[in-house]
Amino acid sequence: MFLRQLTYLIALDQFRHFSRAAESCGVSQPALSAGIRQLENELGVAIIHRNRRFHGLTDEGRRVLVWAKQTLAALDGLRQEAAFARDVCGGSLSIGVMSPALQTVPLLLEIFRDAIPGLHLEVLSGTAADIAHRLREQHLHLGVMYLDQIPADGPFDTLPLYTEQYVLAGSASARMPAGPSCGWADAADLPLCLFSRTMRSRQIVDAGFLEAGVRPSIILETDSISVLHSELRAGRLCSILPVAALPETVGDAGLRTIPIMPCVAPQVGIVKLRQPVMSPVLSRIWDVCGRLQAGDVFAAV
Known part of the structure; x- marks a missing residue:
């Protein structure tokens, strides 16, 4: 089994189209289709519903997709760990922030860059539902959102930042x-x-x-x-x-x-998908987030 086959599967799920998935992977459509078929043969299960077009993943395919994302995330973590071992600071982090918390971004970026000089950051704005979906799909590493919108039994870890005022x-x-x-x-x-x-x-x-x-x-x-x-x-x-x-x-x-008083407002916090293995970058940033005290910064004075 090749890692490229897993990349093909993730791209196919993202684009829902053979040609666009192949283009994103820098290969021809026949090469991508052959790679998916080889993956199916090696695993002994049908991964996708196919006719002339892509018709979605099978139940087995969805389970393989979860495993594929975790495998590639672990590989990325291994690469970053090797970079840290060579004393090369950097890495990438994607953060989703709900609109009412956008002014937390400058504070967070400054703290994150202090922890990891050279860190490349991507910040996206979205609703809490959109951020939660992107976290589940592993398109984001962290989200800044209302903690009471996170289901207690959901697949997320949370850290409080401040109580909204x-x-x-x-x-x-x-x-x-x-x-x-x-x-x-x-x-x-x-x-x-x-x-x-x-x-x-x-x-x-x-x-x-x-x-x-x-x-x-x-x-x-x-x-x-x-x-x-x-x-x-x-x-x-x-x-x-x-x-x-x-x-x-x-x-x-x-x-x-x-x-304005009285006002009952929720806590805002940092959220990540719960995973068995975290990359060194995310592990370091999560540790930094655990020590943040932003309540005084966003108090009504």
Whole structure:
């Protein structure tokens, strides 16, 4: 059995098409098809449903796919271990971050690079469901997301980063309540731009208004954090956001923030797929994550 055959199988599952999978592997379609057939012959099972086109993996094929991903991940770990043994710092790490936690990225990247100089990092933004799916498929190494959205019996390991805190944010010229904090009734009277209703952060905000028995004046809803930041800087609307979703330089951007109370918010943490073998890079970064204390960084002050 050759490792290239396992690579063919993973590519075929990813692209769901023989020609595109072959192109991604840098081989011809007949070569990829022959490699898959050879793998089936060696294992003595049918791995894919085939006619003239790819029709998905068999039950046995899905089990082989899991094993193939673990095997190639272990091989990558072995290569990285050899590199570390030669004192060559580096490696690659892919991280998925939900929009309300995007301001954790600069902090995490700085800490990760301190731990592993020369580390190549890829950061992708997505919903919690998308990040969890990518972790399962081993397209991401780490995710930053709400920990209460991770099933307790799921195949994930988690580390808490901070408990989310919400603030009312607006420009220096915006009409905002006076005082050290703001209630939901006061916020409901303001023209607001909020995350879309499908997003968990918005659902937390909606729960606050519902508990207070008030109906907010919502002018704009979006799943884009950059749109919210743009509206805040323009001074047209206010917003209610977790601290980690505020523009990076609140004061420099001419924005004011007021903690909104009471607010019951979940923990945000770092998540990874539970695996029998971790690469040296991921093992080192996970150890670093276990010592992080980000609560003070993303507190409402």
